[in-house]
Amino acid sequence: MGFRNRSYKRAEVITAYCFLFCAIVLALLFIVIPIGRAFTYGFTDYYLLKPDDKAFIGLDNFYRIATDEVFLKSFLNTLQFVVLVVPLQLGMALGLAMIVSKKVIGNAFFRTAYFSPAVLSLVVISILWTVMLNPTSGLINEILTGLGLPAQPFLTSTTQAMPTIVFISAWSGCGYQMMIFLAGLTNIDKSLYEAADIDGAGSFKKFVHITLPGLKPITMFLVITTTIQAFKLIVQPMVMTGGGPDYSTMTMLQYIYEYGYRHRNIGYASAITLVFTIFLIAVSMVIKRLFKEEKA
């Protein structure tokens, strides 16, 4: 805080705080206090159905996390989801953006078609795909067998369930990012392409040397937001697989839900919340730092 030349005006200060009042109160109540709660309950054995019976149990919950194989599995599943979905979804989005950026007949139709899953909520998407992916009577297997391919178990297989959820998430989310890439593409200076044409550069060369660098800031931003978003995966597995089969689609957030909400074991779930929240904050700080270095 530097020195200020002018002192505060009483009326202005009062107005300023009045304007801020609601936001600050609500943020304290519903963001700051919950974080505080996670801290305190994480060290207790609070069981929601017996609130008067909670006791401080030190680091027990954290020891439990360290030895809990399902926790580890959920963590790795979440990580696997992030690592797969971010490149797939952004790659699809970029590809679609390249297609719709071409000024051809039918352009508007393609753009609408690619963006269309955006009107579906995650719950609708999850239910719709669960029905379509039914191993014995689903549309997708019907199409596969029609094309002469073998039917797949999809969501009922421990090895296919997570990749299936990755695909569905990318399918439903890439339309939004396509729009952002599209805006980025139109912002690239046209004269660069014209110059390259004169030099006789091929389209691949133009893509690598002009398009990609031109999209870099947008790509970085999308990587950050999509990554953070992906870590918070829960609706699709909750609706489609319930975390199964054999915990192969259990994610961090759903694990917290299972213990905290379904089993009412607040102590343990708060400890997991704490670990996961700190992890997420660390991740977003790290990628933001990388982003900044990149910029400089």
Place this chain on the structure above:
Amino acid sequence: MKRVKKALFYLLAIALALQFLIPLVWMILSSFKIDDTIYKDLGTIFAVVPHFPDLTLKSYQELLGYYNIFQNLFNSLIYASITVLAGLIINSIAGYSLARFHFPFKNVVMLFIIALMIVPIEAIILPLFLVVHDMGLINTMAGYLLPFFVNVMNIFLFRQNFMSYPGELIEASKVDGLGEFGSFCRIVVPSSVPMYVTVGILTFLASWNDFLWPVMAISNSGLMPIQVALNAIFSDTYNIFTSHMMAALTMVTIPIVLLFVVFQKYIIDGVVRSGIK
């Protein structure tokens, strides 16, 4: 050569379009069939092309006999509208305050807001549930809505937006006898309508689509928003067949399609703007 290239381009573009459209078309068409027809058509082209003699409204009639979907749709509409309205007011005046006024601890408040921006709200959903639970507000509209009025990201966006607003215009309006709040309402807000509409629509969509929080905060079927009701219908294997489910999914999607048609420009703008910034 060029012709082949063009043909390949169209082939790819159309194949991709089908990939996105087939599930939607199948969903809508199946909602107008009975289950027997749905499964009979699966392997044929009629899965995705209407065959009018087979289409019927039966699934909608039956679905509405089992579940009062309109009540849930109405609930969601009310929840989303209140969240948008309250959110716009609270976040924009907070953003305005930070953009325009000088007051002690302003830096602290700014830091506080930036710090909260990196807190992943969904991750702290359980302790949030406990706070609302301790306030005795589980299963109430207040408990469900209050936590999501304030959105630090939006405060920040509004602040950025208002920073670029020329202060002289506000001073001038004050000469005309308007107070701070008056000049904010009459001068600043009208000039920032696109910003309000964009943030409002994104808030609306987020509220409409929310699932995890209502699952935890609302268990009373009368108060249930549509997304949770959908999942309840989905797990009712006793009454609900595929055609009913598709009818429910279609009904839930219609309002959003309308929203997109009406506000298309703002939505795209909002999406893009959130990406560029």
Place this chain on the structure above:
Amino acid sequence: MKKILVVLGCIIFILQATGCSSAGSGKNGNNKIVVWTQAAADHPEGKMFASRVERYNEANPDKLQVEIQNITRAGAGSGYIDKLNAAITANDMPDIFTLDGPDVAAYVDAGVIGELDSYMSNGFKEGFTDSIIQQGTVDGKFYAMGYSDSAVAVMYNEDMIKALPADIQAKVPAADEDWTWEQFVALARDIDTYAKSSSDAAFADYKLAVSTLLSDIASGSYETGTYYFTPLLWGNDSNIVAEDGLTVDGVLNGEKSLQALTSYAQLFAGDPLASASEPEKAFHTGKAPLAVAGFWYVNELKDNYPNLKYRTVRYPKMSEGYSGSYTPSGSWTFVKSGKITDEEKSKQVVEVMEWLTNDQAAEEYYAANGAIPSRKNAISVINTNTDNAYYNEAWTVMQYQVEKTNKARPVSVGYPYLSETFAKDVLLKIAQNQAADSETIQKYLDDTVKKLDMEFAKYKK
């Protein structure tokens, strides 16, 4: 400036007001008695409750009126229970609600359901069958009135069995014979081998040998798994938890349990005979020749699949030498909220519960839904002399088991978690990973015991 405060004040006021009003109109309103049930409104069970409540209200116009609410399942997993838990923590409990028998102890421990002894009319409790009294009693006090009992047997598809060579057919026991799990698996294996090589029309739709409803566990109905297959442990003189309801080490992962579960796992060894993702109604539609079948199959088949020729035999025993009870039993019950403070209301609530579970009610439930009566005086209504031989046979087997071999699931304050973990981490895991060797299964069991011990720490302090 003032305006903004007024606006904000209004918003907060409105929210508070709506908050209060919806909290105030909670289920505990004193002007009526609210009943929650997990049965859907147009399910035969739901209709039965509705009809009895209607008659109660008509007969007692001066008393508090009873309102029944059919709770649709919501959220992932075991929906009704999730919703009930939510209502309990929100202090928004109904006056009477249904609970699965084995879950009663957990809710007693949490102090949310009230004891019934002091309100019940004379001799009413004694009218319940022994297993129903057993399942409703925690620490010597009676809490839960079961409105029906249950049974699980094995069914086979007569057309498909008749298409088998005589030597395989000979392996099918008679309806009044005990048989072992080993014999059952061997039969299934033979059928599977034959069906896959045969072009007989009876096996045209053949998908798998045994329908087990494991797919229900996969989609969140965990209790089905525990209910169906814990008896395999019982039949080997073991259990999933010790008498105290909390000790699992040395019991669930003990030698006898391991033996039983390895034997269970033979269903999934090599070419699997059963699957965690079996087609819906696999037995009903002729896709599976064998089924581990709950009593509700009988009415389902009678009403919706009248052409299916199904035969019924006893639930297989794990160890031939075992002589105790071992077949699945128990069912949903009515319990009373522990939060009712008004004595008068408590009395009427229990009166309503008696009305919903008395001899006459049990007979009606049997007639409407094929539910096994929970009252001693009502058991005789089970009719095994109809003109449908398949139906008679099925009920004869079920009745035998209810009277001779049925065993209640363990009483444990941690039952909901215990049951879910056992179903998911043992039964389902074996099926999904097709793990059939005792080494892997021992590891699953040890892991499960570790997990249960950590969760049960909260009850042991």
